[in-house]
Amino acid sequence: MNWTSFDTWIVITAALCAVACALPGCFLVLRKMSMMGDAISHAVLPGLAVAFLITGTRASSAMFIGAAIVGILTAVFTQWISKVGNVDRGAAMGIVFTTLFAIGLLLIVRAADHVDLDPGCVLYGAIELVPLDTVRLGEFEVPRAAAVLGVVLIANFGIVVALFKELRLSAFDPALADTLGFSSRFFHYLLMTMVAVTTVASFEAVGSIIVIAMLIVPAATALLLTRRLIPMIAIACGVAFLAAALGHVSALTVPRWFGFDTTTSSGMMAAMTGLLFGLAWLFSPSEGLVIRWLHQRRGSDGLRGGSPAQG
Amino acid sequence: MVCLFWLATGVAARAMELPSVAEVWEVVTLENYNTRLVVLSTALLGVASGLVGSFLLLRKRSLMGDALSHATLPGIGIAFAVGVSLGGSGKSLPLLLAGATVSGVIGVLVMLAIRNTTRLRDDVAMGLVLSVFFGIGVAILGMVQAMPQASAAGLESFIYGKTASMVKSDFFFIAGVAAASALIAVLLFKEFTLLCFDDDYAASQGWPSFGLDLLLLGLVTAVTVIGLQAVGLILVIAFLITPPTAARFWTERLPRMMGLSAVIGGLSGWLGASLSALLPRLPAGAVIVLVAASLFVFSMFFAPARGVLGRWLRHRRLRKKVHRQHLLRAAYELLEAHARGSGNGGRGTSIINEPFDRADLQAKRTWRPRELARIIRSEIAMGHIEEAGEGRLRLSEEGFGEAARITRNHRLWEVYLVKHADIAPSHVDRDADMVEHILEADLVRRLEDELRDRDAWIPSPHSIQ
Numbered sequence: 001m002n003w004t005s006f007d008t009w010i011v012i013t014a015a016l017c018a019v020a021c022a023l024p025g026c027f028l029v030l031r032k033m034s035m036m037g038d039a040i041s042h043a044v045l046p047g048l049a050v051a052f053l054i055t056g057t058r059a060s061s062a063m064f065i066g067a068a069i070v071g072i073l074t075a076v077f078t079q080w081i082s083k084v085g086n087v088d089r090g091a092a093m094g095i096v097f098t099t100l101f102a103i104g105l106l107l108i109v110r111a112a113d114h115v116d117l118d119p120g121c122v123l124y125g126a127i128e129l130v131p132l133d134t135v136r137l138g139e140f141e142v143p144r145a146a147a148v149l150g151v152v153l154i155a156n157f158g159i160v161v162a163l164f165k166e167l168r169l170s171a172f173d174p175a176l177a178d179t180l181g182f183s184s185r186f187f188h189y190l191l192m193t194m195v196a197v198t199t200v201a202s203f204e205a206v207g208s209i210i211v212i213a214m215l216i217v218p219a220a221t222a223l224l225l226t227r228r229l230i231p232m233i234a235i236a237c238g239v240a241f242l243a244a245a246l247g248h249v250s251a252l253t254v255p256r257w258f259g260f261d262t263t264t265s266s267g268m269m270a271a272m273t274g275l276l277f278g279l280a281w282l283f284s285p286s287e288g289l290v291i292r293w294l295h296q297r298r299g300s301d302g303l304r305g306g307s308p309a310q311g
Numbered sequence: 312m313v314c315l316f317w318l319a320t321g322v323a324a325r326a327m328e329l330p331s332v333a334e335v336w337e338v339v340t341l342e343n344y345n346t347r348l349v350v351l352s353t354a355l356l357g358v359a360s361g362l363v364g365s366f367l368l369l370r371k372r373s374l375m376g377d378a379l380s381h382a383t384l385p386g387i388g389i390a391f392a393v394g395v396s397l398g399g400s401g402k403s404l405p406l407l408l409a410g411a412t413v414s415g416v417i418g419v420l421v422m423l424a425i426r427n428t429t430r431l432r433d434d435v436a437m438g439l440v441l442s443v444f445f446g447i448g449v450a451i452l453g454m455v456q457a458m459p460q461a462s463a464a465g466l467e468s469f470i471y472g473k474t475a476s477m478v479k480s481d482f483f484f485i486a487g488v489a490a491a492s493a494l495i496a497v498l499l500f501k502e503f504t505l506l507c508f509d510d511d512y513a514a515s516q517g518w519p520s521f522g523l524d525l526l527l528l529g530l531v532t533a534v535t536v537i538g539l540q541a542v543g544l545i546l547v548i549a550f551l552i553t554p555p556t557a558a559r560f561w562t563e564r565l566p567r568m569m570g571l572s573a574v575i576g577g578l579s580g581w582l583g584a585s586l587s588a589l590l591p592r593l594p595a596g597a598v599i600v601l602v603a604a605s606l607f608v609f610s611m612f613f614a615p616a617r618g619v620l621g622r623w624l625r626h627r628r629l630r631k632k633v634h635r636q637h638l639l640r641a642a643y644e645l646l647e648a649h650a651r652g653s654g655n656g657g658r659g660t661s662i663i664n665e666p667f668d669r670a671d672l673q674a675k676r677t678w679r680p681r682e683l684a685r686i687i688r689s690e691i692a693m694g695h696i697e698e699a700g701e702g703r704l705r706l707s708e709e710g711f712g713e714a715a716r717i718t719r720n721h722r723l724w725e726v727y728l729v730k731h732a733d734i735a736p737s738h739v740d741r742d743a744d745m746v747e748h749i750l751e752a753d754l755v756r757r758l759e760d761e762l763r764d765r766d767a768w769i770p771s772p773h774s775i776q
Contacts, residue, residue, distance in 0.1 A: 098549035213442035263453035270446020
């Protein structure tokens with residue numbers, strides 16, 4: 001393996017993205033809305049296409065705004081259809097994001113007359129190219145994506161810290177939040193905005209697959225390890241960071257075991273979150289499969305030993 | 312929105328070079344052999360996914376298709392690699408679909424295992440499987456695309472769908488699987504229904520509930536996998552969700568809902584495939600999804616059974632009825648208070664229908680002046696209330712009878728709630744207001760019999776201000 005400063009930057013960027021996603025992800029998972037990240041990341045396609053068609057450039061600020069607006073609209077439409085139409089929220093989400101995705105594909109057919117706007121690029125991202133596009137921050141030459149994701153991470157962290165009480169209450173007991181005078185709806189949309197902005201900011205740099213994985217899997221892993229919210233958030237951030245780092249390393253090494261060259265880091269990072277989740281699933285000290293199996297065995301041993309009738 | 316519309320028409324206009332009537336006719340009548348295959352197999356796929364999706368919707372697992380379709384990617388990648396290393400191009404459809412099915416089934420099993428052995432819910436299990444499997448798939452594709460003999464370009468069509476690139480045998484394969492899935496869904500209708508509504512009961516009755524669950528998910532996998540090729544990885548999700556959700560607006564009965572869902576799915580497939588045959592530059596999958604989405608929006612608003620418009624009308628009618636009853640009761644209680652106040656009081660006081668002030672009526676309840684005026688106007692039109700000059704109002708003969716009946720009803724119910732349902736007297740009035748409007752004449756009669764001994768005249772259990 002040949003580790004360069006490129007690889008360091010890739011890991012830093014991915015880790016920033018991963019932790020930025022894990023923060024709102026914890027609340028998404030607690031609110032039973034894990035699929036929202038997936039929905040938003042597919043639904044933003046028309047936002048990207050419209051922004052491109054209006055401005056005629058691939059300037060990322062316009063794309064960012066277009067996609068963020070559509071991302072928030074996804075949440076609004078989902079909420080609206082499930083409420084007004086009395087439809088299961090999962091179904092409402094599915095209808096909204098597939099429809100928006102279809103509109104996006106049609107618009108891209110039009111955009112493709114002018115330039116190649118590849119939907120595949122949106123889904124996979126090109127994290128390997130991150131270190132090539134840099135900006136100057138003071139004395140340092142920093143990848144633009146790392147700078148953007150750093151800002152998003154700080155914003156998410158600030159929101160979670162500042163509104164921790166409110167977010168926690170509206171995640172666990174929205175009705176109580178309403179009676180105490182915080183609008184749980186406001187916090188719902190605040191969370192959705194965080195998810196949409198984080199998703200969109202991460203897109204171009206690292207691809208949506210990392211975003212979807214980092215929104216759900218670290219939070220789910222943490223949920224298996226603790227029942228308290230603050231430790232859960234801390235663990236989720238740790239898992240996210242670890243998965244990002246391990247993902248890149250294994251993208252460089254694992255394929256060689258099978259005689260291939262390197263592979264995409266973003267896919268490997270998502271796969272690594274799965275590996276970490278699997279470890280927690282098996283070995284969680286409180287509710288892992290292994291510990292439960294041991295308890296069960298000891299329990300049945302005890303029964304057998306305790307009842308002389310069975311001999 | 313306007314902008315979107317403009318773009319959409321722009322897309323249409325540019326992509327179209329509007330087809331001639333003859334071309335339209337050719338597509339509608341399925342004259343072209345290739346068009347016929349595309350349209351028929353897509354419609355059949357729509358029917359199958361409409362049927363299978365209905366069960367998913369009822370199990371609140373609509374997004375299962377989403378998770379599943381993403382979970383097929385590692386299988387596609389591995390199958391491709393196997394195909395290439397065996398010396399082929401790696402793009403044989405049955406091989407790829409077999410890979411997709413295997414990894415889809417593994418995904419489903421992992422999902423069920425997570426749900427059954429952890430505290431995590433369905434949505435987390437689905438999201439987890441989706442992202443991790445898709446990530447693994449991306450990583451595997453990243454490897455195999457670098458294989459020297461391989462050109463993996465065609466694999467993209469699995470993600471966005473490319474109906475046009477299919478060959479004849481593919482269509483027969485898709486149609487066959489779709490027909491088989493639809494048939495199984497119909498044959499096992501009773502079992503799946505039981506599973507959806509009460510899986511514990513199904514298990515206690517000796518049905519293999521877990522096996523049925525697996526079979527249902529197997530059908531979802533089959534539909535998803537064949538849909539991959541026809542409409543693509545993302546849009547096959549819509550095929551499983553949109554038709555049943557649209558059908559749900561039209562009926563409360565499952566067989567009807569499933570029939571409708573199959574029709575809506577088939578119609579979307581047929582119309583969408585025909586449209587994209589006419590306008591070859593539009594991606595078929597996207598057109599199909601948009602047709603289905605339009606049918607959904609139409610159903611959501613205009614379906615009489617559960618649609619938004621129908622519900623709104625019913626709600627408005629109910630509100631009007633409630634308002635009317637409130638008004639008449641308020642008027643009656645005014646007269647009653649007046650009769651009590653005018654001296655003789657006590658039992659047997661006869662209530663005389665005399666004019667009363669608007670202001671007194673206003674003071675009876677917390678209604679806004681404009682609202683009250685509207686209700687009074689509509690009651691005058693109904694002939695329940697008459698103008699008595701000098702801004703005073705009076706109940707008509709019919710209105711008086713109606714008001715007496717409503718008040719009596721209301722108080723019967725109040726007493727019933729206090730005596731038989733153990734509700735605190737201070738809470739009764741609000742409940743009575745609501746329940747009174749759904750009380751059947753038959754029930755009132757029984758209540759009256761029950762309470763007749765108590766007193767000839769039933770007083771209001773809480774004081775009337």
